Amino acid sequence: MAQKKKDSKMMGKIIKTAVSGVLCVALAGGMVAANVLIPPNASSVQSILGLKSGGIDNSKAKTEGINMEYSKPGFDTEAALVEDEIALNKKIAAEGIVLLKNDAGKMPYSTDTTFSFVSHSAVSYIGGNKVDMKTAFEDAGFGVNEALWKFYSEGNGKDYGLGVGSVSYGDDEDFSINECPLSVMKAEPGLTDSMKNTVPVFVFSRVAGEGRDMPRSMYNHTDVEEDKTKTYLEPDSTELEILQYLNDNFDDVVVLLNSSAALDLSWVKNYPSIHTVISAPAMGDYGLCSLAEIFSGKVNPSGRTVDTYEMDAMNSPAAQNFGDFAYYDEDGNLTKYNYVSYKEGIYVGYRYYETRYEDKVLGQGNAGDYNYADAVMYPFGYGLSYTDFEWSDYDTSWDGDTCTVTVKVTNTGDVAGKDVVQVYAQSPYTDYDKANKVEKAAVELVGYAKTAELAPGASETVTITFDQEQLKSYDYVNAKTYILDAGDYYITAAKNAHEAVNNILSAKGKTVEDGMTADGDTAFVATYTPANGTVDTTTYKLDTTTGVEITNQLDHANGGLQYLSRSDWTGTWPTVDGEVSDQISTWGNPINGTDAGGKAASYTYRKTISKEDLAKLDSFDSLNPTDFSTLTDEIVYDKDNGLGLIDMRGLDYNDEKWDALLDQLTPSDYQTLITQSGYGTAAIKSVDKPSTTDRDSATGLINYGFDASGNLYFKGNITHCGVI
Structure with missing residues (x-):
């Protein structure tokens, strides 16, 4: 027995050592990654962690002679700011939601209606929402099928749902649809029965991402043979089975489109119970509140399509x-x-x-x-x-x-x-x-x-x-x-x-x-x-x-290409520019849906590039025609002109003071501003520039807000459609 205990202790030490080694390697790798990724995105990291940027302590800034009311927010309290923000979000969403079909006049609905939100996309609605579908519709006075909602959010349907799409500029992508099958729903005791006397709303979602387009076909994103030649814009076999079930068992079905792309809706005509189709893509934190108000009629839809909804996107000239x-x-x-x-x-x-x-x-x-x-x-x-x-x-x-x-x-x-x-x-x-x-x-x-x-x-x-x-x-x-x-x-x-x-x-x-x-x-x-x-x-x-x-x-x-011309539609119709290579495409790109043998295929197309043109692509030459030897301007660094960034407020872009201010910057300042400017800029002491948070355009409004004093706050505590 003593020997077994000794062996057990020794084994424990070995395991601890091994685990520690793995953790050390992982930690080292993480530190390397952090050293690469954090500096250019320092402002984002500091904001998320609630840290202040190094540099200027703004609390000790000299304010004599400075108009401190220059950019004062038009809100006296944080609550007023948030209230206005929610109202604006709801207004923008309400103005943009598009009612595409209402052939039986089913919309709007009485608040006596109970909705059954079908598909995992209902609980994972694309759009960075603070208010989910269930809360939004209940706040509007509707009933929501609790059993079905829990099935998707925490029950046997919770592990399904769309892949993330493309999340980087590399090959990482997941365009799987992965909808919870009808068979899993039917196997759940009482689940389909809970839908009786409700109006089913099928949430049809698609996501793209960053750095890559949606796939041309689902060839590389599904194991179901019949789905391989379908586009990502149309329902797969699992979704169609659910839609058929809804059509056969309910006389009123709503299809809710949650996608920024114009989806393929040519199949809707095959389901006569689908009387209503409404498009509500990503709408911000409180957009679903407006959607619920459109369902109730409190808001009358007035959005218009910003794309053409094609019967088959692959028939367009751009798809060739x-x-x-x-x-x-x-x-x-x-x-x-x-x-x-x-x-x-x-x-x-x-x-x-x-x-x-x-x-x-x-x-x-x-x-x-x-x-x-x-x-x-x-x-x-x-x-x-x-x-x-x-x-x-x-x-x-x-x-x-x-x-x-x-x-x-x-x-x-x-x-x-x-x-x-x-x-x-x-x-x-x-x-x-x-x-x-x-x-x-x-x-x-x-x-x-x-x-x-x-x-x-x-x-x-x-x-x-x-x-x-x-x-x-x-x-x-x-x-x-x-x-x-x-x-x-x-x-x-x-x-x-x-x-x-x-x-x-x-x-x-x-x-x-x-x-x-x-x-x-x-x-x-x-x-x-x-x-x-x-x-x-x-x-x-x-x-x-x-x-x-x-x-x-x-x-x-120019490339010598034949471009499509309305002078001869048929004669100039685009043909594929390239020949089939022996490389399998990760994009899913069937030639007319099939290969020569009649089966789904996924190819890369190829063209040969000349050595001269390849050298141009490889070159780091900016092709700037300026002869730098002719430049006579003196580059000035670290000059003491007594200026701060605050002194530039309100000045014209061409004011000479800007040159004097730039002369105060050091080479290190320029390096910092250029290389550490991901989503913001660092503080620069030489010109008293504070750190800034600058997200990509309006995206910043999704992640962060500022109170009346200009302090960063997070808005995660507001989870209903009403204001504070």
């Missing part, structure tokens, strides 16, 4: 050269460089779908067998409301180069709501354009405005202005600058891009008999003819802000 394209050297070796050939030119989104549609109706441009209804689910600028609006008194007037468009909007429905007036312009597509490869879209959005909330029967005259400059086009072949074509321009007000094209086609004398999807309204179309009687190649040749001449800069990068 989207995937994994790699350069090989002249010896056949894979290089570290990739390429993308943008053969689609300007024809992306509505600029493609609406333009080819017009050409099909007009019988021009070799439009082929194109059918708009088979290509587009919801057009750009589309969105529904709970009320109806009538437009009248359309007018356009020009004052010099500025056009003013007015439309009277009247709420003819039964509830208050907001409408959006969109103004589109069509430029003439001339023989000059065709000869010089100047491409024109059928319509382009030149302005828009949303009404105030209009009570039933109330009206508002909406005014939108735009400048003639917005009608210019770029001629890279002949003029090599911006041009303004001669001829008639059409200006129309419409509810979306497709309605705009139909309005203009009607003004050209076309009807549904000519293949239009619907007749347009000529009452909302005006024409404009610029004074120039020929192609104007000078008016917009100079940049209106800097006065610098605008001309081609990258002629050497």
Whole structure:
């Protein structure tokens, strides 16, 4: 027995030593990583840990003669600031949520309704929310299926859910869908029974990430054979099985889209119980509160689509050269460089779908067998409301180069709501354009405005202005600058891009008999003819802000590609730029969905790059044409000019004091400012510059806030839709 105890102790020491060794190695690795990653992101790390940046102690700063009220927040208390922040978040979200389908008028719902939120995405809604779906809807007065919510949040459904997408600029990615199967739901005692007498809301989510696009196909992201050729934008077999179950067992199903991408919704027509589709992508901490208020009718949806919802994204011209394209050297070796050939030119989104549609109706441009209804689910600028609006008194007037468009909007429905007036312009597509490869879209959005909330029967005259400059086009072949074509321009007000094209086609004398999807309204179309009687190649040749001449800069990068042209849609349709390599693509890039054997495949496409061009890519030469030997300016460091950054407040950008201030910086200061500027800048003592926190644009508003005294605080304690 004594020997066993001794052996046991010895084994324990061995294990402790081994574990300690592993921990030491891990700690050493962590320290190395920290030394690499922390310095350039020091401000973020210090903010998260609640630490102060080294440098200036602002509490001892000299304030004599300084206006301390200069940038005082407009809030007396932290509570007032947070209250305003929540209200603003909810308003922005409410204005942007888009109601896509409401064919049976099921929306809005009585607060007597209980919702069953289906899919793991319901409890992991994308958007950095402080208020979850359950809380938001309960705060709005609705009931929420508690059993189903707990199943996804803490029960047998909790370990499912979307992969994180792409999280870095390397190969780390996870686009798995991993939805909890219907069989797991049915195996849970009483779970499906708990959905009786509720309205199921299927949450359809997709995530992208940073540093990489969504995959072209799911080939590398699923083990289910039938899902391998599907795009990430459409439901997989597990999701479709759930949708079929909901369709077969409920007479009212809501689909809630939680994605910043325009998802493939072509399948919705196969499920007649789906009466409502609503798009609510990432909306900030309190956006779900606004979503719940749209469900209840407290808020009337007024958002509009900012993309075209395609029936099949892989049929778009941009998709023909989207995937994994790699350069090989002249010896056949894979290089570290990739390429993308943008053969689609300007024809992306509505600029493609609406333009080819017009050409099909007009019988021009070799439009082929194109059918708009088979290509587009919801057009750009589309969105529904709970009320109806009538437009009248359309007018356009020009004052010099500025056009003013007015439309009277009247709420003819039964509830208050907001409408959006969109103004589109069509430029003439001339023989000059065709000869010089100047491409024109059928319509382009030149302005828009949303009404105030209009009570039933109330009206508002909406005014939108735009400048003639917005009608210019770029001629890279002949003029090599911006041009303004001669001829008639059409200006129309419409509810979306497709309605705009139909309005203009009607003004050209076309009807549904000519293949239009619907007749347009000529009452909302005006024409404009610029004074120039020929192609104007000078008016917009100079940049209106800097006065610098605008001309081609990258002629050497043309590549000899055939770009898509509306002069010959079928003849210039993009082909894959490259040949199939023997490399398996991590992006999932099937050729037309299958390989030569009829099975799903995933390839890399390749092109050979010359030694000369490869050397240019490898070079660190900035190609700056400046001859540095000709520079005569003296570089000054560490000069005592007695200035601080506070002295620069309110000065013009070109004020000479800035040069004097910069002369005070040391070489070390410059090094610090350049190399340690991730999400903020360090304190610099030579000019009394405090440390700053500068997140990427508005992203900073998601992570941090500041109280009335300018102190950082975290907002994790606010978990309801109401204010403090």
